[in-house]
């Protein structure tokens with residue numbers, strides 16, 4: 001079985017930053033990506049807080065720049081989903097299994113980001129309705145003249161609304177009365193004539209209605225109804241570590257303390273999930289790996 005010095009799981013901003021910096025140190029690595037380069041940036045409407053882009057930059061444009069950067073350093077991610085990551089304590093090595101191969105590595109960098117939290121109401125729905133539900137705006141980016149209901153009212157939900165509202169009518173349903181998003185984002189959404197916002201609202205029934213869906217919800221103790229085409233769920237995200245073996249789950253903290261396992265970017269950042277942080281984290285991780293390897297040679 002092939003053995004690598006470093007394996008990176010994920011080619012989002014944090015994995016890419018780690019890879020570029022490792023390349024600068026001439027440390028050999030392999031990087032796996034299950035979907036597409038750039039990770040969550042594919043869903044981001046306009047990134048306005050990344051220094052250097054004073055006019056803001058679309059997530060998809062940012063990805064194009066990251067791809068050029070990877071090309072310059074001749075970094076080619078392998079498009080394979082990592083299915084399992086384990087640590088063999090007797091050999092002091094990681095075992096990685098993807099859809100296509102099994103490898104060993106000395107150091108593992110987990111840059112796998114987050115996955116959307118599941119909307120529990122979904123379990124009550126038949127497949128014919130589930131087919132019209134999505135968790136990522138990228139799946140709806142080409143549609144126009146449709147009505148989309150967004151479940152959730154965090155920054156991602158509001159960003160999704162802005163991505164869709166130029167060509168569609170958007171509804172946002174917030175089960176709470178509070179809006180916990182940046183005021184600049186909140187103002188843009190609440191002022192947009194193609195976006196209608198409902199607070200204190202909870203869905204209790206969804207049914208097929210002709211080609212679309214009828215969504216029933218309680219708002220301020222009154223029943224309301226919307227006729228829509230698609231549902232987009234954005235009710236929060238959680239770390240993406242489904243490929244961890246039971247053994248790796250137990251050893252995680254120990255291996256982190258030994259600088260054998262590194263978690264970078266959103267996967268470990270809780271609510272502090274931002275591109276700038278993910279990229280800084282990736283660069284720092286590669287530097288830590290470099291100094292850890294220096295001290296062992």
Ligand SMILES: Cc1cc2nc3c(=O)[nH]c(=O)nc-3n(C[C@H](O)[C@H](O)[C@H](O)COP(=O)(O)OP(=O)(O)OC[C@H]3O[C@@H](n4cnc5c(N)ncnc54)[C@H](O)[C@@H]3O)c2cc1C
Nearest residue numbers: 010012013014034039040047082112113265266273274275
């Ligand atoms: C709608 C939206 C708007 C945003 N707007 C902003 C903004 O304005 N400003 C800002 O700073 N941040 C913004 N963000 C957050 C920003 O996109 C993230 O902080 C950043 O992408 C995190 O990078 P990451 O590499 O840690 O994780 P991700 O971008 O999630 O990348 C993780 C990668 O790992 C891959 N992966 C996961 N599991 C596996 C596996 N088993 N095998 C192989 N590959 C795997 C995934 O496919 C993905 O490509 C926004 C996010 C969203 C969703």
